Amino acid sequence: MYGDVHRRRDRSFAPGAVAAGDRPGPGCRRGRHHDAGSRGGDRRLRELTRADVEAAVVGGALLGGGGGGWPADGRRLGALAVSMGRPTLASIEELPADALVFTVSLVGAPAATERYLEPIDHLRAVELAIDAAGCRPAAFIANENGATATVNGWLQSACLGLPVLDAPCNGRAHPTGTMGAMGLHRRAGYVSIQAAVGGDHRRDRHVELAVRGPLPLADALVRQAAVHAGGLVAVARNPVEVGYLKEHAAPGGISQAIAVGKLLIESPPGERAEAVASRLGGTVVARGRVGSYRLETRGGFDVGRMEVASDQGTFRLTIWNEYMTMDGPGGRLATFPDLIATLDREGWPLISAAIEEGTDLDLLIAPAGRLVLGAGMRDPELFRLVEEAVGEPMLAHAFPGFGGG
Missing domain, CATH: 3.40.1610.10 (CV3147-like domain)
Structure with missing residues (x-):
């Protein structure tokens, strides 16, 4: 993604260049x-x-x-x-x-x-x-x-x-x-x-x-x-x-x-997923392999779906840059802003854009209440656009008491 830091020296930037902006x-x-x-x-x-x-x-x-x-x-x-x-x-x-x-x-x-x-x-x-x-x-x-x-x-x-x-x-x-x-x-x-x-x-x-x-x-x-x-x-x-x-x-x-990163770095490869799940009050719900995977860039977002087959059954995830929903054999397991994460077999996190069909991974979820969240995660109206983008119900799961329809 990044080009040469030394290119375009005519646009170099220093604090003094904006001193007039102090007003x-x-x-x-x-x-x-x-x-x-x-x-x-x-x-x-x-x-x-x-x-x-x-x-x-x-x-x-x-x-x-x-x-x-x-x-x-x-x-x-x-x-x-x-x-x-x-x-x-x-x-x-x-x-x-x-x-x-x-x-x-x-x-x-x-x-x-x-x-x-x-x-x-x-x-x-x-x-x-x-x-x-x-x-x-x-x-x-x-x-x-x-x-x-x-x-x-x-x-x-x-x-x-x-x-x-x-x-x-x-x-x-x-x-x-x-x-x-x-x-x-x-x-x-x-x-x-x-x-x-x-x-x-x-x-x-x-x-x-x-x-x-x-x-x-x-x-x-x-x-x-x-x-x-x-x-x-x-x-x-x-x-x-x-x-x-x-x-x-x-x-x-x-x-x-930084604390979560240090925990992952210091944990043995086979124990990383469980260690971070414990830290965040979450669960490693399955270890499986990606079957179908579709991701396209549309309107400035990565939008897609994937399925992960495991011994516990098939898990379905929706993507709108981040993982928005995870459903398993028994129904909905996690809904954004709950944390839904994918980790490789050594326990290192995988972003959605790095996955392809056949990838072996662990699926981890953690409740939103264990994360440090900003005000945007407490506004139900902002989740309507997510529902439209991924085609899955969000408000009823993320805000069960919300009566906005």
């Missing part, structure tokens, strides 16, 4: 810029290491529940971050409540064959978002957990000297931007600011986009930018105050991914 602007009226050390927070920041990269990628891949990006991409991005600077992780208590943060993410379909990003694209997206918002963030947050998603923000932190907060928008991966917007689409008067960059300029597919508008519309435009860029874009979006994160983000979500 408040229309998108940042609710908060002010603060340096990370304005309350001595720099003394309490945790420097992220190469060991953290591996743990974050492995744990993120598990918590991604089939989505959240490719492990190889996460390793490259994380390794680049720790080689270029000193990325740091901070808790939300280490910044003032009115300090502003930007969400950084990848948007697109992991299975897209023409997806292409350069590392500078992550930084360029931040630059465009700063220009559009008229202010500079005090920190970054990842939008979700996943093999690549968990290390989102680490390169920006290393290059710009701003921390990543241990409060991603969501502690697991999710398919739509609004699901990762922490309920901002319901915040009166909130205007979304989003910037997206990606695509191979050598194939005339490079896209740069900055948009301001209602959050669902901005999300849709960014998703279309990903389609035109070949399947994937780097995004910086949605300035919001740190104080908002306490009730609407997933505080501790990055730490959970």
Whole structure:
């Protein structure tokens, strides 16, 4: 996915290039810029290491529940971050409540064959978002957990000297931007600011986009930018105050991914699946082989179905970037945002785009209540689109008391 980090030096990015963005602007009226050390927070920041990269990628891949990006991409991005600077992780208590943060993410379909990003694209997206918002963030947050998603923000932190907060928008991966917007689409008067960059300029597919508008519309435009860029874009979006994160983000979500990753790394190959299932209050429901498997990239999403044959019977999974449902011989076993994960026979997580017919794997499920989830996972209305995409009932299982029809 990633091209040469040294290409396109004319678009190199440094903190000084956006110093003028420190002034408040229309998108940042609710908060002010603060340096990370304005309350001595720099003394309490945790420097992220190469060991953290591996743990974050492995744990993120598990918590991604089939989505959240490719492990190889996460390793490259994380390794680049720790080689270029000193990325740091901070808790939300280490910044003032009115300090502003930007969400950084990848948007697109992991299975897209023409997806292409350069590392500078992550930084360029931040630059465009700063220009559009008229202010500079005090920190970054990842939008979700996943093999690549968990290390989102680490390169920006290393290059710009701003921390990543241990409060991603969501502690697991999710398919739509609004699901990762922490309920901002319901915040009166909130205007979304989003910037997206990606695509191979050598194939005339490079896209740069900055948009301001209602959050669902901005999300849709960014998703279309990903389609035109070949399947994937780097995004910086949605300035919001740190104080908002306490009730609407997933505080501790990055730490959970790193802890899960360390558990998988330290466990013997034959015991990894059971160890992580125990940690998350889940179950390894079956060990089997993939029979039918269909995955296509449509509208900027990976959409598909697969069946796994095992001694316990046949298990059917639906995919919309992440695993959305799992049904077994006795009926529904798990429904997003429950965690549905696939692991290879050595116990390493497999994303949905990496599977093919004949793959031997373990099926793991864990209840949503054991995950660290953001506000988007508590909004039943956001699940209607999922039902339409996968053609399976979701609301009745994920929100049994919801009377919205």
